[in-house]
Structures are given as structure tokens and as C-alpha cells.
Amino acid sequence: MIGIGDTTTAALHAALSGLAQRQRVSSDNIANVNTPGFLAGRTDFESNLRSELSSGDTPVVGGGSVHRSLAATRTDGNNVDLDSETVIATETGLRYQLALQALNGKYDLLSAAMRTQ
Numbered sequence: 632m633i634g635i636g637d638t639t640t641a642a643l644h645a646a647l648s649g650l651a652q653r654q655r656v657s658s659d660n661i662a663n664v665n666t667p668g669f670l671a672g673r674t675d676f677e678s679n680l681r682s683e684l685s686s687g688d689t690p691v692v693g694g695g696s697v698h699r700s701l702a703a704t705r706t707d708g709n710n711v712d713l714d715s716e717t718v719i720a721t722e723t724g725l726r727y728q729l730a731l732q733a734l735n736g737k738y739d740l741l742s743a744a745m746r747t748q
Contacts, residue, residue: 645690649676668708
């Protein structure tokens with residue numbers, strides 16, 4: 632049975648929330664590429680999502696943890712790597728689109744099931 636509140640739907644919502652947070656952090660990093668002393672932010676929501684799924688818990692929708700990168704800094708104390716941030720932003724956007732398509736597919740199945748009854 633396909634339900635609105637099933638584990639797959641909850642996992643996709645949690646992934647979309649985490650990916651949106653990663654996009655915001657990456658945008659903040661890019662905006663501060665020339666800010667002296669700025670340390671790039673990093674987001675991790677996959678660890679919690681993986682843990683919740685492997686333990687059989689329904690994933691909780693919410694952002695992941697955000698921490699500052701400990702990567703080496705330039706002479707101005709900034710450690711934002713524009714090339715790396717561009718790749719992260721692009722990859723995050725593609726993953727978001729994929730998760731959104733999967734969620735739309737779930738809703739299409741639910742809608743089709745409701746029409747046949």
C-alpha cells in the first residue's frame with residue numbers, strides 16, 4: 632500500500648530539507664569567498680538519515696548539522712574554495728531535482744491508485 636506518511640516519502644522529504652540547507656550553506660560560502668577570516672560551512676544530513684533508516688525509524692524532516700570547515704586557510708584566514716563550492720552547489724541541485732522527481736512519482740502513484748477506486 633502506498634501512503635502519504637510512509638517511510639519512503641518521509642525519507643525523501645528529509646533529503647529535500649537537508650539538500651535545501653546544503654544549498655543555502657554553499658550559497659553563503661560563495662557569497663563570502665572574499666571575506667577575510669570566513670570559514671566555509673559544511674552540512675551533513677545524510678548520517679542522520681542513514682541512521683534513522685537503518686534502525687527502522689521514520690526519518691525526521693529537518694536540516695542536518697552545520698559546522699565550519701577546518702580546511703587550510705589562505706593568508707586572509709578564508710578557506711572557501713570557489714571551484715569546490717561550485718561543484719557542491721551543482722551536485723546539490725541535481726540531487727534535489729532527483730529527490731523531487733522521486734517524490735512526484737510517489738504522489739503520481741498515489742493519485743492513480745485513488746482514481747481507480
